[in-house]
Amino acid sequence: MARTLKHLWGQIHPKGYALCAFMISLGGFLNGYDTGSIGAVTTMPQFEKSINKLSPTLQGFTVALIMVTGAVPGIFAGQLANRYGQLLVVMAGALVFTLGTALEAGSSKLPMFLVGRALAGIGEGMWLTNISVYITEIAPSAKRGTFVSMPQLMAAFGICAGYFTCYGSIHISSSLSWRLPFIIQSILAIVLAISCIYMPMSPRWLQLNNRSEEALRSIHRLDISPVEAEKDILRPRPLVREGPSGVSGFLTMFKREYRGRTMLAFFILGMLQLCGIDGVLYYAPILFTQAGLGAGTASFLASGVSAIAMLLVSIPAFLYTDRWGRRSSTITGGVLLSGSMFIIGGLYASDSVHADSGGGRWLVIVLIFVFALSFVGTWGVVGKIYASEILDARTRDVANSAAQGLGFFTNWLVAFTTPIFLAHSSYGAYFLFGGLSLLAVLVLIVFMPETRGYSLEYIQEGFQNLHARGHRQALSYSADAERSATVTLGKRVRRLLIGPVLFPDGVGDGVTTSMELDLGQVQMPPPTTGEGGILRLEVSTV
Template identity: 55%
Template sequence: MHFFSKQVPGYALASTFVALGGVLNGFDTGSIGAVTEMPSYLETFGHQSPTMRGFTVSLIMLCGAIPATVAGHLADRFGRLRTIIAGAILCTVGCVLECAAFHLWLFLIGRALMGMGQGFALTNVGVYICEIAPSRSRGKFVSLPQFGAAVGVCIGYFSCYGSIHIDGGMSWRLPYILQAVLSAIWAAGSFFLPESPRWLIQHGRRSQAMEELEKLNFERAEAEKDVLRPIETAASEVGVLKGLHLIFTRQYRLQTFLAVFILSFIQLSGIDGVLYYAPTVFAQAGIPSQTASFLASGISAILMLVFSIPATLFADKWGRRTSAISGGIILSGSMLLVGSLYAANAVHSYGVARWVVIVAVFVFAIAYVSTWNVFGKIYASEIQPIKTRAITNSMATGGSFMANWLVAFATPIFLARSAYGAYFLFGAIALLTLAVLATCMRETRGQSLEDIQNLFVQALARPSIPSVSQPL
């Protein structure tokens, strides 16, 4: 296969390409909130109540939750890449229906298919990268889909900022045409990627695994240390119910709890409320026009993208616990500050309070992409043994989709009735998440996937609470 260059390692190219799924996810996140405010969209589908708008925006996560919970079982049985490709094809069909819709029900069907596709594909993207990247740079590559999401959010905001000036329905359809093209490229290109060598070894296909390792440009010593070890049968191979029972046995329950908790609660902190409804958030803070609120949303996306670059590049330099705890402090503080200003009735279309709110929202978004957005997917995948990785990651990703749905559905209702209530709720959840992470997380930076399991075995034998930056 000539797809891989000798100058750039194959695992780097494969990880980067499959991370296009993150770009697609971010593109929708950055565009749907703005699209549902465009006059041409409202002319096509009619005015929507806050509840219906929340349902339309959040449907993609609701329909992604169920596929996400079974995607790990399918990936263990049929392969990581086949499951990702199937999800990417569903995403492509969903995007085409969205951009072609003239009735709301067809637009909603498109979003439902898009959500199902993301549930199948994004659940396994992190697992796939985690299994093909060497331990010394695993964090950097596993964080690529999250970096891609930041890129996608930026593209989504500015595609809407540019297309709002187009006359007719093309102003809201253009973002979905671009998403359909991107999704088709993601699906077609994934056919040329190598399968996970760990999955192949797990299924007794060692000779093919060696071929894929060569395509991935793994050094022999690295492969012997990280990949070519005896591997247990995957949990999903013994059946779904037995697999679910296994991941909650004493040996694996701490890793399972942490993965599900992290991927769910970092979303409940409110980031999707800020991303999906940024134009509404900035308009409520006192920015006067729709174009100006779209621009402010685009500026926040640029800042998020800029700060996610060093966060991705240095993912293997900064400790996972340090990132989790420092991020939790900033995120909870930002939300509680904004909630306090709204509760005191200090935010108006004039005065300094509105700028404090805007800056606090910027700080919240930047802190999230620099810390929780990076460590969450990495940590949830790398702490699982190969035996339970896919099925546990599926459950955790399903929880993440449900959390996203709750936030996306409830935020416009909250903002319409009680702005400070939404911010206080998000701030309290961020504080709770911070407390749990500070208590339960073990440092995993720079360790092989197999050595991480020994760390948790030791933790079960003799529990302890590590410091913020010191590995266990």
């Protein structure tokens, strides 16, 4: 019997990297829990009795304060992670968050509550980027998208949990009704901090800092495949050194070889907010009321139904992230986001939405759900994954944190300006967000290469070899010949890639017109041809 139970446990025992990804994703749950609870907390009668009734402006300031204070540590958390590792920074952030939520839970006056909220924002800013980077560096290439999207899935669970906690606690007559959500957050933040003590450091971070023996132990604890570890993490690299820190860290990510990737990551994480998702999430009751629903129905749709719907969409998005291309998901999502915003704006601009009757208001409501669910299933999952994947190991922490800080700022900007836009125009905000989403789609069509299924090291080589000194040129050749092919080129070849295999240095150097490729030079079987017998080749030219 004991042997049978041991065998069954061996079958279901999770891999180390999966367990660590789940535990550190508790940070995503806490982020979602706050989003799902803070709006309800500030409108509870018990909160108004204990703290005071907040004006709309003061309520908006209180809700958005966590974004403002999270922006600054969000920018600098990567510097700390470069020096001390992601786990120590996440643990420190969790402890600061614990202090902040404890102050919120124990508040008797608004200033104390605001101080606690500000500290909670600092804690969130320290961990939010670093949990994504940590998971990116420990997850296998084939499953990286799934695991990096885990914090987003946990955030969706957190939104639901926060909403339904408040839905239940509002029936408590004492002040515990509004204090309970913050008590729960404090407890969970302590669990996150303690978990960081027992999780292994990122082997890629250890290897980058010349701690190879510790990297080996970390690989063993994380159950990373020896083949993948040898091929990607432990392979020799020239002049491996500590990542840049301080001012040099910011300067490094804007050097020529990193600049393009840095700006792409900044653009993606900034547009995640500028598309208007937080305007929809925070002000959904206003949007539904504007469309003609009663206040009670609007609140129910905005909080309960939308939270459950986003969770249900997050689950398949999480499970199938590594089956869907990063590029195709992002572009498709952007089309849905911009399209839904433009249609809503057009309905309001043409005076087709009436509170009393007509199908216009219901079309607006459906399109708001389409917008939110499209975001959750595409941009909300892929954006942070892609931004972490494309950055070099030496700039990943710094650039991701700076981009996250930009995300906090744009988040606050959208939350602050949306009610102003809605007060002045029923359709202006929709056209603005639709236009920004469309702009993002056009930029990403041009500048976003696919990364799904490739190791982090191969992605970095791809950017270095194909983008650093020249431009990428896509070619095709007929695979009728088993081991060779003739390729016509218009420029001098610097590096040549066939599929995931890099030719040895010097192959093809100096060729300006055409060359005979001897595929036998590469230790690989004859290439499998694609549809129509065509295999894509990529060359970098100078």
